Amino acid sequence: MKTFITTIFLVIIVVSGQRSDASEIVQIDHNQAGVLDGDTLQIGKTVYQLAGIDAPELGQACNHDGHLWLCGLAAGYRLHKQLEMETTQIKCFVQPAPQGLPIAACLIGDEELSSILLKGGNVTALANSPPHYAAAEHLAKQASLGIWSGEFIPPSQWRKGRRLPNEHDFTESTRPAAELPWKHLERKFLHPSKATHAACMVKGDISETNERLYYSPLDQEYESIVITPETGERYFCGDDEARQAGWRRKGEGP
Numbered sequence: 001m002k003t004f005i006t007t008i009f010l011v012i013i014v015v016s017g018q019r020s021d022a023s024e025i026v027q028i029d030h031n032q033a034g035v036l037d038g039d040t041l042q043i044g045k046t047v048y049q050l051a052g053i054d055a056p057e058l059g060q061a062c063n064h065d066g067h068l069w070l071c072g073l074a075a076g077y078r079l080h081k082q083l084e085m086e087t088t089q090i091k092c093f094v095q096p097a098p099q100g101l102p103i104a105a106c107l108i109g110d111e112e113l114s115s116i117l118l119k120g121g122n123v124t125a126l127a128n129s130p131p132h133y134a135a136a137e138h139l140a141k142q143a144s145l146g147i148w149s150g151e152f153i154p155p156s157q158w159r160k161g162r163r164l165p166n167e168h169d170f171t172e173s174t175r176p177a178a179e180l181p182w183k184h185l186e187r188k189f190l191h192p193s194k195a196t197h198a199a200c201m202v203k204g205d206i207s208e209t210n211e212r213l214y215y216s217p218l219d220q221e222y223e224s225i226v227i228t229p230e231t232g233e234r235y236f237c238g239d240d241e242a243r244q245a246g247w248r249r250k251g252e253g254p
Helices: 002-016 071-084 113-119 131-142 183-189 239-244
Strands: 024-028 033-037 040-043 046-050 062-064 067-069 090-095 103-108 202-206 212-215 234-236
Touching: 033 071, 046 113, 071 113, 103 113, 113 131, 202 239, 212 239, 234 239
Parallel strands: 046 103
Antiparallel strands: 024 090, 033 040, 040 046, 062 067, 090 103, 202 212, 202 234
16 A cells, blocks of 8 residues: 555656655545536635546537537546445545646545546546556547547647537537436536537626636536626636636635
């Protein structure tokens, strides 16, 4: 186990670009972690980026044999379900990042959460992540799992505005309903304006105290949040976009 823990520290150091192996350890029960998307968690007042991976954005669609599906939302649900199944505490080793969110390498039993998501084809490995992350991604590629079952834009490029040729024509996911637990909600995600993308589903709400807060479809209160564009409220295509625009999570500390 000591060797494995050392590996976790190295993961954090490589991903964050920092030399120090100093790390905070956070232990949580599954119901203490809020899932924003396929690679982002909120624990208490802090939002964390999972180490070594990049998930499709919540509004991102992937192509499976000519049919579009919401691969970003699917990745978020996969992470949510993985945490929901755990009965033991989850241990996360946290390292501050030079820029952006603090990075968390989390253990579920003796396995890294990031590796689990990579093996399922839910997320991609970052270019500077350790070799065992790339190996996990390779297994998913070989088996054509998840996003590797067809075509997709790398998440980093999607955030810069690149899209699949027909992605703006997205109307609803075409994968079997059993794979889409949000199917009954999907039409609520699709908005008439396609100026940016048809499936921008992160809700940017302005609270009674004038706080600009954003909500993911994976949040319990998501359904109750009504967006009124006339008051400055809006939809985002992903949580990164919301954060860059200055919106924050409910309960998030400074």
